[in-house]
Amino acid sequence: MYSFKNDYSEGAHPRILEALAETNLVQEEGYGEDHYSLEAADLLKNKIGRTDVDIHFLSGGTQVNMTAIATFLRPHEAAIAAKTGHINVHETGAIEATGHKVVIAESDQDGKLGPAAIQKVLDIHEDEHMVKPKLVYISDTTEVGGNYTKKELEDLKAFCGEHDLILYMDGARLGSALTAEGNDLKLEDLPQLTDAFYIGGTKNGALLGEALVIIRDSLKEDFRYAIKQKGAMLAKGRLLGIQFLELFRDHLYFELAGHANQMADRLRKGISEAGFGFLTHSTSNQIFPILPNPLIAELQQKFGFFIWSKVDEDHSSIRLVTSWATKEEKVNELVEVVKNSVKSRTH
Structure with a gap:
């Protein structure tokens, strides 16, 4: 059968396995401070055209979402997501387990959120007797295969800016989104169109691993503390850095x-x-x-x-x-x- x-039934692309084998006995620093991870972070900064972002490597998508959203939000704040959003349906209440409610907004048929749907959520949550929606969670591709256009993201980012909302993109299948027919987004567009996003490796040829890119300065402080506290900091962080080096050293x-x-x-x-x-x-x-x-x-x-x-x-x-x-x-x-x-x- x-x-x-x-898109993760197979192991990893042979080049990644070769790179891991070739570097296997090289001694390195732990916890993502090895030279492979540092070099991979610099390489990704070059690819997206921004040196002022912070990049952290974590092992999986749920781990990234939970760590990032819980850290970005204050205790009384909530995330907005589409009904089909991954944090709503396929993460076993990971966000809620950190004390933050996931508030549902109506999406279009392809799972995409727009300003009008988010505004309806804001209108309902009007005072301190309810959670305060603060972060808008989207994914590209969406949970049902939809892709955001550049104009759609521009409109979302402008709306979030006007309402002091954090725009966070789940990029588990970002590779598929950026190479889809008719797509007009580029990797280097995302720092201008989101406050934080991640580049998914697990579902695109890596054994495991996602690269979280934090753009907004106010979200950067002490993030490594959060990674450690959430159990997401690998002692052998090199395993993630090596894979992203191999994935992005060329095309x-x-x-x-x-x-x-x-x-x-x-x-x-x-x-x-x-x-x-x-x-x-x-x-x-x-x-x-x-x-x-x-x-x-x-x-x-x-x-x-x-x-x-x-x-x-x-x-x-x-x-x-x-x-x-x-x-x-x-x-x-x-x-x-x-x-x-x-x-x-x-x-």
Whole structure:
């Protein structure tokens, strides 16, 4: 059985494994103060065109979100997120466990938040008898595969500035977002359009690791204390620095994300040609086709994936996720099953 469940079923790109093996016996400082991590931070600063940002390497997305949001907020403050936002549905209440409420705002079909939806939340939370919304959580790509345009982020950043809100971007699948068809955002745009964001490695070829970029000065102070207190500071921090050095020393990070998107495009095209629609408009490496339940059962005999939602009595949406390592022949095989099923039902 071949898995389309996620983009981290495989281990890591061979170049990363080689780099880890080659440096294995080199003695280094611990806790992210090794020369690999420091060099990787400088390299990322160069890539995004800002030397005045702080960069911290943490092991996973939930860990980054929990550490960052809990540290950025005062005890009475809350985060705003879309109903489908990762911190709302797939992090086991990690943010709430730190004492901060996640307040839900209505998103569009593709999981994106806009100023109007955030304003509705602000209007409701009007005094000290309720939590104070302070941070806007977004992700690119969104939890349902949507991508923010540059104009959408510009509008969000302006709105957050007017209302003294922190704009924080979850970048677990940032590589997919930046290499998606029609995307007009660049990595170097993000320091101007957010107050903090992270670059996801776990879902784009790394064994593990995310790079948190803090832009707003008021959020930087004592952040290493917060990392340590939350149990997120690896003694062998070098393992993270080495991987980001390898991902960004050339175009590997974007090549891997581009492959994932290309494989998703093939799935999208083939399923569409078979006459089926999709739950969301996704140009990323996550797609959500709506299929007849018998066809879903047939696909489950050969492929692993998640059933996302019930559409009606006869149809459901499923989630197919491609990765940096997805095999083209397996994509073609899935499309063939879909097309053959349509042919058998029409004859």
